[in-house]
Structures are given as C-alpha cells and as structure tokens.
Amino acid sequence: MMFKLTHKRYVLYFLWICFLFFASTLLFANQDQDAPGLELARQVVKEAKNTTTADHSQFKALNQNFTSGPEISKACLSCHTEAAKQLKKTLHWTWLDPNSPKDNQMGKAGYSVNNFCISANAMNDHHCNECHIGWNEEGKKAEIDCLKCHGRKKINWEEVLGDYKYFAESKDPEENALAKDAQAEIHEVVQSIGRPTRKNCGSCHFSGGGGDGVKHGDLDPSLINPNKELDVHMGYDGQDFECTRCHTTIAHHVAGRIYGTPASETRHSLLEHDLEPKIMCESCHSDKPHASSSKMNDHTDKVACQACHVPVIAKVLPVQRWWDWSKAGKKKDGKPYDVNGPFGKPVYQTTKGDTKWEKNVVPKYLWFNGSIKGVTAKDMIDPSKIVKLAWPNGNRNDKNARIFPFNIHSGKQPYDTVNKTMTTPLLSGEHGYWTTFDWQDSIQRGAKYLDLPFSGKIDFVETAYVFPSTHMVSPREEALKCSQCHTRSDSRLANLAGFYMPGRDKVNIIDFAGWAIVLCSFGGIVLHALGRIFTNGRKKEE
C-alpha cells in the first residue's frame, strides 16, 4: 500500500514535468511548419500562365517593308499610341532624377559622377548612349527603340538593314531575292514581341560600366539563364522569374529605386495593398516571413531580408572591385595595350587604368533607408578622405533604415584641386580620352558640355561607390547562420557600432568583474576547505 502510494506520486511528478515542458513547448510550436511568409509567397506566384491576347505576327503594321529602325518603332506606336509619351517621362529615357534639384540634377544626363566611366557628359559621351533606349547614340534626339526592351530576338540591325537596302536597290533579281530574305529576318524579329526578359534588361543592367559585371556584383550575365543556386526566384529550375515579375510597371515606369528615392517607402505586402509594386521582399513574403515562433521574425525591423539571404555575390562571374584611372595612359612602344589577369579579365588597360576583379564577394553591411546619396560634379569634395560618390542614407536611429548588404566598388579618379570638385572627362569619340590620352583636354571638353568650370589643375582621389546587393538570393539553406554575425570574432557586422548584439559584444568591465567574483569565490572555498582539512588533521594528532 505504502509502495503503491509512493509509486503513484512519482507518476504524478513525472506528469507534472511533462506538463511543464509541454506548456513551454506551446510557445515555441510550429517551428517545423513552413513559415507563413513562405506560404504567402507561394500563393502569390501560383499558376503563372501566358496571358498575352495578341499575336504580333498577325498585325499588318508589322508586315510592311522596313528600311530603318525608326520605321519599326512607328509601326509599334501605330497601335501602342501612348507608349512613347509614357516612356519619355521615365528615368529610363530621361536619365534624370525627377526628385533632385534642377540646378544640380542627379542622373547620367545630369551632373552625377560615378566610379566607372565617371560622367556621360550630358549624353555627349556617345559611347554611354549605347544603353539609351534609342535607335542610335544621339541620346534623346534619337527615335525610341521599342525592341531594346520588348524584342525577343536580337540581330545586328546595322548589318541587316544595310543588306536589305543594298540588295533591294540592286537590279540583279538574285540579289532582290536576298533582300526578301533580309526583310523576312527583320519581320521575324519585329514580330517576336513580349514583356522584357532577363536578357532584355540585362543587355544594359548586367553589362553597364563598359563590360560584364563591372558594376553591381548581384547583376551580371550569369542571371540570363540562372539556376536556383544562383537565384532562388529567377532560377530556371525553380520559379523562373523574369525581372518584371518584381519590377512591376505602371505606364512604362518600372518599379525600383531612383537615386535618392527608395523603391518603396511603405514595404506593404500585397495583402495590405494589392496594387503596391512587388518590388520589396515583403510584398510577397510579408514582414513576418519566418515561422511564427522564430526569433528571425524579430529581426526584420532592423535587418533587411537581403542581409542574410544574399550571403555572397558574384557567385558565377567575377565583379570588378577596383578601377584606378590614375594608372591609365601608359603605352608600350607608343601604343595602348591591355594586360589580362585572372578570370580572363583585364587587370590593366591603357584606356582605363588598373582594375581588380573578384568572385564570391562577401558584401559589406551598412544602414540603409532605401535611398542613396550621390555626389555630382557640382558638389564640393574633401580630397583628404575617400570620396563616397554613392553611399547609402540611414543610420541606426532612422526608423526606415535596416542593415543591408552592399557591394562597394573603389577606385581613383581625377579631381579639380582648385575647385575641389570631381571632374567629368570626355572618354569616347575622336576628342575623348580613349583616343587622345590627354586628361587636360578631355576634362576641359567634358566640363564644357556640362557648363562647369575647370581650373586646369588635377590630381587623383580615391572614390567609393555602393550597390545594394538584392539579387542573387540564395536558397534558404545557404542563408547566413546566426553565428556569422553573433560572434566575437569575424562578425559580418563587426563594423556596425552603437548597439548591443548578443554574442558579438561584451563590456570588458562586467566580464572582468564577473569572472573575478566567480574566481574569488572558488579561491575562497579552496582556502576554507584546506583550513578545515588542516585543523581537523591537527585535532586528530592531539
């Protein structure tokens, strides 16, 4: 009876412990389920089907004989009557930031200066205009080229249109037949129309700055046909997103950051506002993307999704990390030359100077409220420091700012030592630096296009330029582990100060005092124990 009773009690105690752990387990439940944010995103992207209602090969306007590019655009605009008007209002056409002051306007067509080809000299550096959406390199004087963004097939227009003209004007019927072939080829291209693909956007955004992967680090031609490893959203073996899936468009305005204007200031999910652009991670994943009990959800107010989910950039192709213009102009036997280095990328070019390339770059983490502060050719600089030509706005106390990963490109550029401004050398063309290798002359000419003063005295200053790392999102298994930031040594956030981060930070005096007290206690008991052993021993001898 007595045993039975005791036995019963132990069972009760056991049950009590079970209850205890069960109760606290409730608070940490759902850990194994897929996160609500993931479920949400899956619903948003369900059943993506082709929704086109037009077959462009059936349109008469696209079956006429085309002898020039602008004729093609005219045919497009005969149906899409508003397209040109819309496009010409967008940053993609104006190259001007509508939200910056008119007398010191940001933008490639404005006074912006970057770390690469420095300035487009108000669109007079014609080489830069290759990326402008026009049929030639005359900048905004050109007719818009719809096919740059909407054409699914790419041909060498100069060659094909030239062939057509030549053969069509010929008296030889055999050559006339060749003209027909050329026109058929043109028709095939102009009738293959659609929303912009990764290839369309990439023709400029993957290869800006004069080559593949010069600029971003998270955008390069490897994204034309990426696998899931490279980008979990764009991977052909996964969701196969085109750029436009997130960069949604209203009247040709493509969602995204415009210099000092964030891509989105609200970070709403589509559940909160269904017409919001899908440009933020939160748009589809919400701001609580992880399992409901996960501590990770508590990070989203201060740490951008990208900080953990874009752990490394330039995963397939190298990105340029350094461009030193001060080394440009050296010649071999009186001739310009190139030296290739690792990855088959140039490490020296007479035209451009020293460059360095890197793969698998670990981003740098900075506070970012979504806008970037740029330097223009009109802004005064402090040449005693590294000049930050583009740097994120935001700090720890900014409610909209979060810790964000960046690719920081560094380099050296000429600046005006008297006016204390960056200079804007003209690069391409017969009077450009790439032909004359004369800084004085090319800077003088470049300044003239922008109506800027130039003292004639230059030196080189180190510059830095940031790109937010937001593409090349890795599969979740590759996301950063807690311990890659929450660690004493080699924390990815080692450079960010002003807040306490468990595992990374300690206050030496507390640690010192704490261990001192523990050690003193230990020393005290050891002495006390020795005292007891010693005195007891002596007593026994008595």
Add this chain to the structure above:
Amino acid sequence: MHSIKLITTYLYTRYERFWHWLQMLLIFLLLITGFEIHGVYSLMGFEQAVEVHNFLGITWLIAFAFFVFWIFTTGEWKQYIPTTKKLLEVIHYYGFGIFKGESHPVPKRKGAKHNPLQRLTYLSLAAMLLPIQMFTGIFYWTYNSWESWGLDFLSLNVVALIHLAGAFSILAFIVVHVYMTTTGHSIFAHIKAMITGWEEIEEGEEVEDWEKASRGLCSENASAKEV
C-alpha cells in the same frame, strides 16, 4: 561533537526536493547555454543555444510560479524571513569556529531549516536575483515588443548587462553553495538530505520561537527516529 547524539529528521518535503533539483538542472543548463550565447565558448552553436536557453527560461518561469504558490500556501515563506539574530555568530562559526570543531550556533531543526545566513542568502536569491534574471530575461526575449508596450526607454545594452551580471552572481553563488553542502557533520550529509529529505541533526536544542515558521509545518511523514 562525537559525544552528541544524532537524530534523523524529515526536513525537506518531496515537492521541495523535486523543486530544488529541477531548478538546479534548469539553472545549470541556462548557465551553459547563456555563456555560449555570450560568446565564451562554442558548444551547440549560437542558434541552438538561443533556442534552448529561451525554452528553458520559459520552463523555469512556469515552474517558479508553482514554487511561489507552494511557498505561500504552505507558509514556508516564513523560513525566509530575514533576521540579524545570531547572524554574527553564524558568520563567526564559518569563519573560525568550524576550524576548531565548534558546534553550529543555529543547527537545522524541523520548522527552522535555514540559519540566519541562509535566510538572508536564499531570500535575496529567491526574491531578488532570480526575479531580476527572469524579468531581464523576459525583456531580452521580447525586445521587439518594447515599443508597443511603451517600454522603449529600455536599452538592450543595459538589460543584457544586468542579465549577464545576474548570471555571474548565480554562478558565484553556486560555487559557494555547493561547497557549503560539505560543512555538515559529514561531507555528504546535506546533499543526502536534499535527496532523501531526511537529515541527521544533533539532538537537543529546542527551536527558538523566532525561528519557528508555523505550527504543523513539515507534518507530512513527520516522525523523528533515533539513530
């Protein structure tokens, strides 16, 4: 000492013993995981350590609520009323008398299981240090809700440092506490008592009035038998 007769008394009830060892286990694991989170060493990894630490913390909190309920419903709280009476004698005993083989000035008795020094220590532990750890722990855990709770004047830095200072204090307490268990009439007498509930104590001396918790305390299975 040897001339004094020893009797065994039932000193700790089953729940009390269970609570003691459960709490020991929880605090032990909390210290292990806590110092890993603080970056002192790497054992199970930061993420795992945080998860385990949070889980144990909540478990401890729930268990502590039961302890508080128990201590007030049984009147055991009276054993924690601090006193300065004979406090100096106890300190003198541990500092000097113990080496000379003197008797403890306030030996354990049924209904008065804590000497004045223990009363002071355990009161500050149960009523101050542990609650401080629990509150700073909860605040630490609920960092993101501070704003909606109107607590945004708090600083994580301060909360974290108090929590850490508390952890060091508990660690130092454990070092001394474990050692003090060896100061009974035999090295393992006190530990044995906390396992079985029965402690061998010296016969004789009455429990003084000021020491008494309440009538009928520890009446469960209360039978003193001679050795």
